[in-house]
Amino acid sequence: MIVITWDYFMPGLPGIRSSVQWAYMASGILENMQEKIVVKNLFKVFGKHPDRALKALKQGKSKDDILKETRLVVGVQDASFTVYKKEIFVLMGLSGSGKSTLERLLNRLHEPTSGEIIIDGIDITRLNKKELRDFRRKHFCGMVFQNFAILPHRTVLGNVEFGLELQGVDKETRHKRAMEMIQQVGLEGNEESYPDQLSGGMQQRVGLARGLAVDADIILMDEAFSALDPLIRRQMQDELLQLQNKLQKTIVFVTHDLDEAFRLGDRIAIMKDGKIVQVGTAEQIISKPADDYVKAFVEDMDRSAVLTAGSILQPLVEQAFPNDGPRTMMRKIRQNKLTGLVMTDKAKTLKGYVIARELADYINKNKDKEDIPFDNNLIQQPSIVHLDMPLTEVINVYSDNQFGPVVVVDHNQIVHGVVTRGSILAALSEDPDIQVMDNKEK
Amino acid sequence: MFPFRVPLDRWISDAVDFLVRELGAVFDGFSAFVYFMVDNLKDGMLTLHPLILMAVIVAITWYMAGWRNSLFAVIGLLLTENIGLWQAFVETLALVLTAEILVMVVGLPLGIYAAKNDRFDSIIRPVLDFMQTMPAFVYLIPAVMFFGLGLVPGVVATFVFALPPLIRLTNLGIRQVPKELTEAADAFGATDMQKLFKVQVPVAKATIMAGVNQSIMLGLSMVVIAAMIGAGGLGEDVLRGIQRLQVGQGFEAGLVVVILAIILDRITAGIGARKNNG
Numbered sequence: 001m002i003v004i005t006w007d008y009f010m011p012g013l014p015g016i017r018s019s020v021q022w023a024y025m026a027s028g029i030l031e032n033m034q035e036k037i038v039v040k041n042l043f044k045v046f047g048k049h050p051d052r053a054l055k056a057l058k059q060g061k062s063k064d065d066i067l068k069e070t071r072l073v074v075g076v077q078d079a080s081f082t083v084y085k086k087e088i089f090v091l092m093g094l095s096g097s098g099k100s101t102l103e104r105l106l107n108r109l110h111e112p113t114s115g116e117i118i119i120d121g122i123d124i125t126r127l128n129k130k131e132l133r134d135f136r137r138k139h140f141c142g143m144v145f146q147n148f149a150i151l152p153h154r155t156v157l158g159n160v161e162f163g164l165e166l167q168g169v170d171k172e173t174r175h176k177r178a179m180e181m182i183q184q185v186g187l188e189g190n191e192e193s194y195p196d197q198l199s200g201g202m203q204q205r206v207g208l209a210r211g212l213a214v215d216a217d218i219i220l221m222d223e224a225f226s227a228l229d230p231l232i233r234r235q236m237q238d239e240l241l242q243l244q245n246k247l248q249k250t251i252v253f254v255t256h257d258l259d260e261a262f263r264l265g266d267r268i269a270i271m272k273d274g275k276i277v278q279v280g281t282a283e284q285i286i287s288k289p290a291d292d293y294v295k296a297f298v299e300d301m302d303r304s305a306v307l308t309a310g311s312i313l314q315p316l317v318e319q320a321f322p323n324d325g326p327r328t329m330m331r332k333i334r335q336n337k338l339t340g341l342v343m344t345d346k347a348k349t350l351k352g353y354v355i356a357r358e359l360a361d362y363i364n365k366n367k368d369k370e371d372i373p374f375d376n377n378l379i380q381q382p383s384i385v386h387l388d389m390p391l392t393e394v395i396n397v398y399s400d401n402q403f404g405p406v407v408v409v410d411h412n413q414i415v416h417g418v419v420t421r422g423s424i425l426a427a428l429s430e431d432p433d434i435q436v437m438d439n440k441e442k
Numbered sequence: 443m444f445p446f447r448v449p450l451d452r453w454i455s456d457a458v459d460f461l462v463r464e465l466g467a468v469f470d471g472f473s474a475f476v477y478f479m480v481d482n483l484k485d486g487m488l489t490l491h492p493l494i495l496m497a498v499i500v501a502i503t504w505y506m507a508g509w510r511n512s513l514f515a516v517i518g519l520l521l522t523e524n525i526g527l528w529q530a531f532v533e534t535l536a537l538v539l540t541a542e543i544l545v546m547v548v549g550l551p552l553g554i555y556a557a558k559n560d561r562f563d564s565i566i567r568p569v570l571d572f573m574q575t576m577p578a579f580v581y582l583i584p585a586v587m588f589f590g591l592g593l594v595p596g597v598v599a600t601f602v603f604a605l606p607p608l609i610r611l612t613n614l615g616i617r618q619v620p621k622e623l624t625e626a627a628d629a630f631g632a633t634d635m636q637k638l639f640k641v642q643v644p645v646a647k648a649t650i651m652a653g654v655n656q657s658i659m660l661g662l663s664m665v666v667i668a669a670m671i672g673a674g675g676l677g678e679d680v681l682r683g684i685q686r687l688q689v690g691q692g693f694e695a696g697l698v699v700v701i702l703a704i705i706l707d708r709i710t711a712g713i714g715a716r717k718n719n720g
């Protein structure tokens with residue numbers, strides 16, 4: 001059943017996740033994250049007199065029809081989304097779906113046909129040429145391209161300095177900064193090499209370092225790793241995540257590869273024919289694909305490799321508190337048809353697990369007593385998993401489990417819920433809404 | 443076939459007359475400037491001892507094109523001196539360099555502008571075709587009309603003939619700069635000038651230098667023709683050889699033109715192939 005393991009997914013690097021991913025996992029709360037880029041009803045039509053296409057789109061005509069009737073190409077239609085500070089936001093879709101166009105609208109390499117792009121509160125569609133230039137210098141780490149787009153006539157150092165040089169930073173400062181970035185991406189010793197002496201992976205590191213060298217906080221990456229062979233590609237993905245942990249930029253990453261999107265993206269926007277059809281975390285997209293198009297994408301993915309304990313857990317319906325008497329516990333068990341109770345304190349910190357059968361035996365032995373004291377020997381240590389443990393591992397833990405459900409906790413041992421056989425089966429099944437109740441004692 | 447003849451010849455000569463009459467001062471000024479350049483360049487080079495000038499040329503060849511080519515330059519230049527064509531060689535070099543400087547001053551901006559402006563490109567394209575397909579001799583006529591006989595019309599005719607390839611290849615080279623490179627510059631907030639001089643021109647350098655190279659070669663091919671209107675130099679020796687049927691002398695001068703062509707070709711090709719952090 002399980003073909004993909006965590007190691008396959010992140011070889012040697014279990015648990016590398018950006019801080020934003022941690023934030024999602026720990027809380028699932030997006031509201032407290034700050035907006036960095038807000039896109040509202042953005043359209044891009046290529047060709048003369050694009051208003052004709054906008055009108056046709058309003059009448060509900062398709063991209064293909066508009067191309068036939070007006071010779072205008074609809075690049076992006078009615079895109080609205082928000083990118084939060086410090087997240088990796090992935091634009092994903094088939095070739096021609098408008099990812100690159102949308103990415104280039106964000107720094108106005110393409111002029112929007114209509115709509116708003118608000119970055120740090122400023123609507124950049126209203127900036128004039130000079131304001132736009134200054135805005136790009138201040139807010140964007142240039143752009144990282146599929147074919148690297150580093151300057152062939154400059155050394156590695158010369159390339160990394162490029163952005164700073166454009167800003168008129170003095171030679172000494174930019175040398176120093178460039179050397180730092182060259183070190184960051186692991187290219188030290190190659191400063192004086194020319195691009196044609198470097199491998200693809202190394203060239204892309206130059207591209208990345210060039211972006212990082214300027215003191216800005218949005219990185220645009222367009223199929224940045226797509227030209228690299230799979231092994232190098234995976235390595236670069238890991239390094240990007242590590243860098244991101246350290247540097248905390250806002251990254252908008254374009255890819256046509258779902259694996260890459262799920263690996264890197266805190267959230268993913270899936271595009272089709274210039275439209276955004278779904279935005280969500282990998283788990284949300286896998287478990288609730290918005291339409292058949294997304295579903296077709298997702299079907300190839302091994303669900304077990306993407307889902308985590310946190311995304312499949314069932315919240316506790318009932319729990320034992322340390323000062324509950326045995327009869328109270330038994331009542332809670334009966335009422336909810338449970339096989340046992342997770343014991344926590346009022347702050348939901350895990351204290352242990354009480355097995356229904358053992359509790360019943362204990363009550364039975366002492367049934368003539370008026371007030372049975374709780375015996376701490378009844379508290380067992382349940383199997384626990386961390387919120388972000390991938391489903392594949394959870395399944396392993398579950399199958400080694402001696403009794404009851406597996407308890408899902410976070411770093412502070414706060415209980416978030418349990419994983420039962422039912423929740424695992426539901427997660428692995430095609431229809432995520434099937435919830436098999438798990439009442440059977442193992 | 444027709445009861446009349448289109449008086450194309452008269453129109454053209456009228457136009458030339460008109461220009462000479464109305465813009466005489468401009469032509470005179472330009473003429474004086476070109477003469478000043480060629481003459482100073484030539485005299486400057488001739489005041490040097492031939493061996494010193496040779497050493498300079500050989501050193502440049504070595505630096506730009508490697509020791510093999512510089513060895514060729516040593517042999518070629520010594521031979522030139524030995525057969526008594528050194529002065530003619532220097533005169534021709536001065537003429538070609540002057541023409542090439544003018545070509546670059548005019549051709550580079552026009553080529554860059556053609557790359558940036560599709561309308562201008564579509565206008566200048568047929569003009570360049572016309573300039574290149576017109577027999578080179580034809581340029582002698584207006585050149586003589588405007589500038590009389592001598593060095594200056596020689597330079598002008600050479601300039602007109604050698605200009606098209608530089609415009610063409612500058613245009614081509616800049617248009618061929620990968621879109622992502624200019625996008626990268628834009629994304630970093632480059633100004634148009636920064637983009638031009640830090641990205642487009644350096645990346646297009648090899649192609650632009652191929653244009654320089656081609657225009658120098660075309661310029662050298664004008665040497666003999668220019669000599670017909672008194673531009674002097676090696677062309678004059680070739681012409682004399684033809685007129686007096688002195689095959690050997692004519693051939694010698696022709697050979698020295700080839701030597702000069704090879705040296706200039708190797709140097710410009712070398713510059714085109716170089717990288718630098720520009």
Ligand SMILES: Nc1ncnc2c1ncn2[C@@H]1O[C@H](COP(=O)(O)OP(=O)(O)O)[C@@H](O)[C@H]1O
Nearest residue numbers: 046073074075094095096097098099100101102
């Ligand atoms: N400069 C352009 N001029 C005209 N059409 C374009 C241009 N750039 C992209 N397109 C069109 O816009 C659509 C989206 O392209 P693109 O954004 O490159 O897709 P993706 O990056 O997802 O492969 C395609 O139909 C493409 O042909």
Ligand SMILES: [Mg+2]
Nearest residue numbers: 099100101223
């Ligand atoms: Mg693309």
